[in-house]
Amino acid sequence: MPEVVDLRPHFLCFDDVLSYVAADGLLDWTKLFGNANPVELDVGCGRGMFLFNASTTQPERNFLGVELDFTEGRRGAKRLVKRNQPNARVIGGDANYLLDRLIRPASLSAVHVYFPDPWWKRKHRRRRLFTDLFADRVARVLVPGGSLHMWTDVADYFEIVEALLEHHPLFKSLPTPAEHVAANDLDYQTSFERTRRVAGLPIHRGLWQRVGEPDAIHE
Numbered sequence: 599m600p601e602v603v604d605l606r607p608h609f610l611c612f613d614d615v616l617s618y619v620a621a622d623g624l625l626d627w628t629k630l631f632g633n634a635n636p637v638e639l640d641v642g643c644g645r646g647m648f649l650f651n652a653s654t655t656q657p658e659r660n661f662l663g664v665e666l667d668f669t670e671g672r673r674g675a676k677r678l679v680k681r682n683q684p685n686a687r688v689i690g691g692d693a694n695y696l697l698d699r700l701i702r703p704a705s706l707s708a709v710h711v712y713f714p715d716p717w718w719k720r721k722h723r724r725r726r727l728f729t730d731l732f733a734d735r736v737a738r739v740l741v742p743g744g745s746l747h748m749w750t751d752v753a754d755y756f757e758i759v760e761a762l763l764e765h766h767p768l769f770k771s772l773p774t775p776a777e778h779v780a781a782n783d784l785d786y787q788t789s790f791e792r793t794r795r796v797a798g799l800p801i802h803r804g805l806w807q808r809v810g811e812p813d814a815i816h817e
Protein backbone atom coordinates (compact mmCIF):
# COMPACT_ATOMS: atom_id res chain seq x y z
CA MET A 599 0.00 0.00 0.00
CA PRO A 600 1.39 3.45 -0.90
CA GLU A 601 2.05 5.60 2.14
CA VAL A 602 -0.50 8.41 2.68
CA VAL A 603 1.48 11.58 3.24
CA ASP A 604 0.35 13.76 6.12
CA LEU A 605 -0.50 17.12 4.53
CA ARG A 606 -1.76 18.75 7.70
CA PRO A 607 -2.36 21.60 8.28
CA HIS A 608 -2.72 22.33 4.55
CA PHE A 609 -5.16 19.47 4.02
CA LEU A 610 -7.59 18.75 6.85
CA CYS A 611 -10.52 16.41 7.18
CA PHE A 612 -13.47 17.20 9.45
CA ASP A 613 -11.88 15.35 12.40
CA ASP A 614 -8.73 17.49 12.08
CA VAL A 615 -10.82 20.65 11.93
CA LEU A 616 -11.86 20.11 15.56
CA SER A 617 -8.40 21.39 16.58
CA TYR A 618 -9.31 24.77 15.11
CA VAL A 619 -12.74 25.41 16.59
CA ALA A 620 -13.74 27.81 19.36
CA ALA A 621 -15.63 26.79 22.51
CA ASP A 622 -18.93 26.91 20.58
CA GLY A 623 -17.68 24.31 18.08
CA LEU A 624 -17.39 26.77 15.15
CA LEU A 625 -14.18 27.41 13.23
CA ASP A 626 -11.91 30.05 14.69
CA TRP A 627 -10.06 31.64 11.78
CA THR A 628 -7.26 32.98 13.97
CA LYS A 629 -6.53 29.41 15.11
CA LEU A 630 -6.65 28.07 11.56
CA PHE A 631 -4.58 30.80 9.88
CA GLY A 632 -2.70 32.37 12.78
CA ASN A 633 -4.00 35.86 11.94
CA ALA A 634 -7.24 37.85 11.84
CA ASN A 635 -7.15 38.66 8.11
CA PRO A 636 -10.32 38.30 5.99
CA VAL A 637 -11.17 34.75 4.91
CA GLU A 638 -12.50 33.65 1.50
CA LEU A 639 -14.00 30.22 0.80
CA ASP A 640 -13.61 28.31 -2.48
CA VAL A 641 -16.43 25.74 -2.70
CA GLY A 642 -15.46 22.63 -4.70
CA CYS A 643 -11.89 23.87 -5.07
CA GLY A 644 -10.81 20.88 -7.18
CA ARG A 645 -7.04 20.75 -7.56
CA GLY A 646 -6.68 24.22 -6.09
CA MET A 647 -5.48 26.55 -8.85
CA PHE A 648 -7.56 29.43 -7.51
CA LEU A 649 -6.40 28.84 -3.92
CA PHE A 650 -2.77 28.70 -4.96
CA ASN A 651 -2.82 31.78 -7.19
CA ALA A 652 -5.05 33.92 -4.95
CA SER A 653 -3.13 33.11 -1.75
CA THR A 654 0.14 33.96 -3.51
CA THR A 655 -0.99 37.28 -4.98
CA GLN A 656 -3.02 38.33 -1.90
CA PRO A 657 -0.95 37.44 1.17
CA GLU A 658 -3.06 39.82 3.27
CA ARG A 659 -6.08 37.53 2.87
CA ASN A 660 -6.74 33.89 3.84
CA PHE A 661 -8.18 31.30 1.47
CA LEU A 662 -9.98 28.12 2.45
CA GLY A 663 -10.97 25.46 -0.06
CA VAL A 664 -13.48 22.70 0.52
CA GLU A 665 -13.50 19.66 -1.73
CA LEU A 666 -15.53 16.47 -1.64
CA ASP A 667 -13.01 14.53 -3.73
CA PHE A 668 -10.03 13.88 -1.44
CA THR A 669 -7.71 12.96 -4.33
CA GLU A 670 -8.26 16.34 -5.97
CA GLY A 671 -8.22 18.26 -2.69
CA ARG A 672 -4.97 16.60 -1.59
CA ARG A 673 -3.41 17.31 -4.97
CA GLY A 674 -4.12 21.00 -4.47
CA ALA A 675 -2.88 20.90 -0.89
CA LYS A 676 0.45 19.33 -1.97
CA ARG A 677 1.33 22.50 -3.87
CA LEU A 678 0.50 24.57 -0.80
CA VAL A 679 2.71 22.34 1.36
CA LYS A 680 5.63 22.69 -1.08
CA ARG A 681 5.42 26.46 -0.76
CA ASN A 682 4.56 26.21 2.94
CA GLN A 683 1.81 28.67 2.02
CA PRO A 684 0.60 30.11 5.36
CA ASN A 685 -2.69 31.63 4.13
CA ALA A 686 -4.34 28.73 2.28
CA ARG A 687 -5.90 25.51 3.53
CA VAL A 688 -8.07 22.76 2.04
CA ILE A 689 -10.75 20.89 3.94
CA GLY A 690 -11.81 17.51 2.56
CA GLY A 691 -15.56 16.99 2.83
CA ASP A 692 -19.00 18.27 1.93
CA ALA A 693 -19.31 22.04 1.58
CA ASN A 694 -22.90 21.97 2.83
CA TYR A 695 -21.83 20.35 6.09
CA LEU A 696 -18.99 22.85 6.46
CA LEU A 697 -21.32 25.80 5.84
CA ASP A 698 -24.07 24.51 8.16
CA ARG A 699 -22.05 23.14 11.03
CA LEU A 700 -18.61 24.69 11.14
CA ILE A 701 -18.61 28.21 9.73
CA ARG A 702 -19.66 31.08 11.95
CA PRO A 703 -22.40 33.37 10.56
CA ALA A 704 -21.05 36.58 8.97
CA SER A 705 -17.43 35.41 9.14
CA LEU A 706 -16.39 35.18 5.47
CA SER A 707 -15.54 38.08 3.19
CA ALA A 708 -16.10 36.13 -0.02
CA VAL A 709 -17.42 32.82 -1.32
CA HIS A 710 -16.24 31.48 -4.69
CA VAL A 711 -18.08 28.78 -6.62
CA TYR A 712 -16.27 27.95 -9.85
CA PHE A 713 -17.65 25.45 -12.33
CA PRO A 714 -19.90 23.43 -10.01
CA ASP A 715 -20.74 20.00 -11.41
CA PRO A 716 -23.43 20.49 -14.09
CA TRP A 717 -25.30 17.17 -13.62
CA TRP A 718 -26.45 17.30 -17.22
CA LYS A 719 -29.16 14.63 -17.12
CA ARG A 720 -32.54 16.00 -16.09
CA LYS A 721 -33.06 13.22 -13.55
CA HIS A 722 -29.77 14.19 -11.86
CA ARG A 723 -30.41 17.95 -11.75
CA ARG A 724 -31.46 17.84 -8.11
CA ARG A 725 -27.87 16.93 -7.23
CA ARG A 726 -26.70 20.36 -8.31
CA LEU A 727 -24.94 22.24 -5.54
CA PHE A 728 -26.30 25.72 -6.20
CA THR A 729 -29.92 25.80 -5.02
CA ASP A 730 -31.99 28.32 -3.09
CA LEU A 731 -30.93 26.54 0.10
CA PHE A 732 -27.29 26.89 -0.87
CA ALA A 733 -27.83 30.62 -1.51
CA ASP A 734 -29.24 30.91 2.03
CA ARG A 735 -26.21 29.08 3.41
CA VAL A 736 -23.88 31.49 1.64
CA ALA A 737 -25.92 34.53 2.77
CA ARG A 738 -25.60 33.33 6.36
CA VAL A 739 -21.80 33.06 6.38
CA LEU A 740 -20.94 36.19 4.37
CA VAL A 741 -20.31 39.51 6.08
CA PRO A 742 -22.57 42.33 4.82
CA GLY A 743 -20.76 43.75 1.79
CA GLY A 744 -19.08 40.37 1.18
CA SER A 745 -19.03 38.91 -2.30
CA LEU A 746 -20.23 35.78 -4.02
CA HIS A 747 -18.56 34.69 -7.26
CA MET A 748 -20.09 32.00 -9.46
CA TRP A 749 -18.64 31.04 -12.84
CA THR A 750 -19.68 28.27 -15.17
CA ASP A 751 -19.73 27.30 -18.82
CA VAL A 752 -23.22 25.79 -18.40
CA ALA A 753 -25.66 28.43 -19.66
CA ASP A 754 -28.84 26.99 -18.14
CA TYR A 755 -27.19 26.52 -14.72
CA PHE A 756 -26.02 30.14 -14.80
CA GLU A 757 -29.49 31.41 -15.73
CA ILE A 758 -31.01 29.52 -12.81
CA VAL A 759 -28.46 30.92 -10.35
CA GLU A 760 -28.93 34.45 -11.73
CA ALA A 761 -32.73 34.22 -11.35
CA LEU A 762 -32.45 32.72 -7.89
CA LEU A 763 -30.13 35.47 -6.65
CA GLU A 764 -32.13 38.22 -8.34
CA HIS A 765 -35.07 37.25 -6.14
CA HIS A 766 -32.97 36.72 -3.02
CA PRO A 767 -33.37 39.69 -0.64
CA LEU A 768 -29.79 39.35 0.69
CA PHE A 769 -27.93 39.56 -2.62
CA LYS A 770 -27.40 42.36 -5.12
CA SER A 771 -25.91 41.78 -8.56
CA LEU A 772 -22.65 43.62 -9.36
CA PRO A 773 -21.01 44.26 -12.76
CA THR A 774 -19.59 41.09 -14.22
CA PRO A 775 -15.79 40.75 -14.33
CA ALA A 776 -14.40 40.97 -17.88
CA GLU A 777 -12.48 38.14 -19.50
CA HIS A 778 -8.75 38.80 -19.84
CA VAL A 779 -6.30 37.20 -22.24
CA ALA A 780 -4.36 34.53 -20.33
CA ALA A 781 -0.65 35.40 -20.17
CA ASN A 782 0.35 31.77 -19.56
CA ASP A 783 -0.98 28.33 -18.74
CA LEU A 784 -1.52 29.19 -15.09
CA ASP A 785 -3.20 32.54 -15.73
CA TYR A 786 -6.76 31.27 -15.33
CA GLN A 787 -9.12 31.43 -12.36
CA THR A 788 -9.29 27.63 -12.12
CA SER A 789 -8.28 24.46 -13.98
CA PHE A 790 -11.82 24.11 -15.30
CA GLU A 791 -11.81 27.64 -16.65
CA ARG A 792 -8.62 26.78 -18.52
CA THR A 793 -10.00 23.61 -20.12
CA ARG A 794 -13.28 25.30 -21.06
CA ARG A 795 -11.63 28.38 -22.55
CA VAL A 796 -9.05 26.33 -24.43
CA ALA A 797 -12.01 24.38 -25.87
CA GLY A 798 -13.48 27.72 -27.02
CA LEU A 799 -16.51 27.63 -24.73
CA PRO A 800 -18.05 30.85 -23.44
CA ILE A 801 -17.77 31.39 -19.68
CA HIS A 802 -20.57 32.95 -17.65
CA ARG A 803 -19.21 35.02 -14.78
CA GLY A 804 -21.42 36.27 -11.98
CA LEU A 805 -20.68 38.52 -9.03
CA TRP A 806 -23.09 39.40 -6.23
CA GLN A 807 -22.82 41.37 -3.02
CA ARG A 808 -24.28 40.32 0.32
CA VAL A 809 -26.63 43.10 1.44
CA GLY A 810 -28.74 43.60 4.59
CA GLU A 811 -28.03 42.92 8.23
CA PRO A 812 -25.65 40.12 9.29
CA ASP A 813 -28.43 38.12 10.94
CA ALA A 814 -31.18 38.92 8.41
CA ILE A 815 -33.41 35.90 7.88
CA HIS A 816 -34.55 35.03 4.40
CA GLU A 817 -38.26 34.12 4.36
Ligand SMILES: C[S@@+](CC[C@H](N)C(=O)[O-])C[C@H]1O[C@@H](n2cnc3c(N)ncnc32)[C@H](O)[C@@H]1O
Pocket residue numbers: 641642643644645664665666667670691692693694711712713714715716727788789790791
Ligand atom coordinates in the same frame (compact mmCIF):
# COMPACT_ATOMS: atom_id res chain seq x y z
C1 LIG B 1 -16.36 20.59 -12.06
S1 LIG B 1 -15.32 20.57 -10.68
C2 LIG B 1 -14.64 22.22 -10.60
C3 LIG B 1 -13.40 22.29 -9.76
C4 LIG B 1 -12.79 23.70 -9.62
N1 LIG B 1 -13.69 24.62 -8.96
C5 LIG B 1 -12.42 24.25 -10.97
O1 LIG B 1 -13.08 25.20 -11.45
O2 LIG B 1 -11.44 23.76 -11.54
C6 LIG B 1 -16.50 20.62 -9.35
C7 LIG B 1 -15.86 20.20 -8.04
O3 LIG B 1 -16.80 20.39 -6.98
C8 LIG B 1 -16.63 19.32 -6.07
N2 LIG B 1 -17.88 19.21 -5.28
C9 LIG B 1 -19.09 18.85 -5.70
N3 LIG B 1 -20.00 18.87 -4.70
C10 LIG B 1 -19.32 19.27 -3.60
C11 LIG B 1 -19.67 19.48 -2.25
N4 LIG B 1 -20.92 19.29 -1.83
N5 LIG B 1 -18.72 19.87 -1.39
C12 LIG B 1 -17.44 20.06 -1.81
N6 LIG B 1 -17.03 19.89 -3.07
C13 LIG B 1 -17.96 19.50 -3.96
C14 LIG B 1 -16.37 18.12 -6.96
O4 LIG B 1 -15.75 17.06 -6.25
C15 LIG B 1 -15.46 18.73 -8.02
O5 LIG B 1 -14.10 18.65 -7.69
